[in-house]
């Protein structure tokens with residue numbers, strides 16, 4: 001379990017990284033999605049996060065029509081032009097449960 005402070009929003013995060021392989025150059029690289037932002041981290045062989053950077057640009061080539069992020073208190077629907085719509089997560093959670101059960 002690696003613990004680090006998100007460099008974008010300052011919250012403390014825990015991540016679980018599968019580190020069975022030897023890291024290239026001594027550090028594992030990972031991109032972490034936290035809420036609406038992305039962070040790049042470097043984790044050493046002992047599971048400690050050595051560096052954490054905000055990811056400034058995230059480019060999706062051939063983006064989906066809509067991207068949906070569901071959080072505990074809200075859901076965000078992002079269209080392919082980058083417009084974000086905030087909505088009630090409850091009906092979306094129900095829909096996902098129907099798909100996955």
Ligand SMILES: [Zn+2]
Pocket residue numbers: 006007008009010011034035037
């Ligand atoms: Zn964050």
